[in-house]
Amino acid sequence: MKVIYLVNQYPKISHTFIRREIKALEQQGLNVVRVASTNNPAELVDQEDLDELPKTRLLVKGQAKALLKALVKISLKKPGPFFSALKLALRMAGRANYRYVHHLAYLAEAALLLEICEAEQVEHIHAHFGTNPAAIATLARLLGGPTYSFTVHGPEDFDHPAELSLSDKIQHAAFVVAITSFCKSQLFRWCDYNCWEKIEIVHCGVDEKMLNTVSTVYDNAATEPRVFINIGRLSEQKGQMLLLEAMKLLKQRDQAAVLKIIGDGPFRSQLENYIRTHQLEQSVQLLGAKSGDDVRDLLDRSSVMVLPSFAEGLPVVIMEAFARKKPVISTLIAGIPELVKPEKSGWLVPAGNAEAIADAMMAALLLSDDSLIQMGETGFQAVMSEHNIDTEATKLKRFFERYAGVER
Structure with missing residues (x-):
């Protein structure tokens, strides 16, 4: 099974837990394609993070022409899905203090992400954080991309849940990961009761x-x-x-x-x-x-x-x-x-x-x-x-296998 891991910045000094999760999943036979909006090699101090740099594809950094090309291409090739995704992007932007430029950029990232999905024959997208990575995964889904899930950590995800359109992201997701019971309870507050069954607990872990x-x-x-x-x-x-x-x-x-x-x-x-x-x-x-x-x-x-x-x-x-x-x-x-x-x-x-x-x-x-x-x-x-990462990765892999490609 091939899955995209989508993160706003990767590798990153504070994202060691994501690297551990990816490696644990790979050890269990999952094929993980790393995708990030950007990275900052100068801040990295850990050799294991440096080793992740050449494995990671970028959506924003150095990709201006590719983003514009992907956006125009999808609008012409799939006008129906494009306008559905555009409508959601504008609605999200309206909730987020009218940040229209940011959300149109997310739509362009989603279009480029969709090209990566097609080229890599990806079956599922998993995003970390309920912020822009989850927005991009949601828009990619509306553009005709694969099913997606995302992990919510907090506290940023809970500071402005309405502005983040958490309810829309949960609604369109195959499933959502909460890292604690408290986190799960907060997600219950911001989605319809019918979506509660989508929320699963998978702990962060140590290796x-x-x-x-x-x-x-x-x-x-x-x-x-x-x-x-x-x-x-x-x-x-x-x-x-x-x-x-x-x-x-x-x-x-x-x-x-x-x-x-x-x-x-x-x-x-x-x-x-x-x-x-x-x-x-x-x-x-x-x-x-x-x-x-x-x-x-x-x-x-x-x-x-x-x-x-x-x-x-x-x-x-x-x-x-x-x-x-x-x-x-x-x-x-x-x-x-x-x-x-x-x-x-x-x-x-x-x-x-x-x-x-x-x-x-x-x-x-x-x-x-x-x-x-x-x-x-x-x-x-x-x-x-x-919090053993191998045990938690086993749970996550099981959810990928259960929900990838399934309409919910």
Whole structure:
């Protein structure tokens, strides 16, 4: 079976979970054609991402003439489907603050995508995210393309669901993947009850390389000071500024701890200013973007993951921390409580509360070595049973085989 994987940007440093999913599906015999609107090779730090570049076909970057040609061709060859797709594109644009240029561009991308489908004899399209990739897949379907599905992660998908026309995308899809039960419930809010049966849960997962902790985990539970680690894009929604406030509170309480932050983004300068202003240079390190191997090594050398996000789906970095047997401190939002169990595999705190974050970090600092190790083991078992990428890819492959080519 041949399936197109459609993503807005691929490969991408924050789309490791998509790469894992693709590779797991290929290991199970699925033929996956990678298609992205664009990419940015300069930002990539992981060799596995770099290896994906030549495998990925682009719809926008360097494709202006091809897009125009494909749009004109489909309008002449299939005028009926073209005007149906155009009508939907304009309706979507009207809901999205009248972004007509963007949605006409999506229509052109859909036309070019249809040519790839025909050339590759693709049976099904699977898009990641309910934003523009799902729009392009929907329009390609109306142009006469193959059946499609898409994975919804959140939180962006739920910030403006009406503007994203989620209901239309779900209606025309063969099926829709939600990554958590919470995610599934949010999709129920934005589609007709008759479409609820289309929504399936498939978790994001970690691979054997991340789960293999037999010979690589450092026994550093007793290391003083203990090391907290945060992984994610440096942005408002990830809550790193509150994490720095929590570190300031720990300092005021005379508690020794180290915080290592992995990632980059638009909030870096604000974080740097806060660190300087509050003299946290000795306890907080901004490490920038790191490769997968570096992330594993830094997780192994840490004690606890801290993720104080304001908006999430279910962060893959929590799965990665558990895969390396590290307890997690995170916020009581979205799908996070489905994986992190308070006092068993970590701590959950109210979002937006720096003092609660500091209290949880204090609890981790005061926890015995044996208890910290046991919490990490509990998290590891949860990921093994619920977020193993091979198991989740098997579910997804079964849905492709069941729904590809089927009108629903």
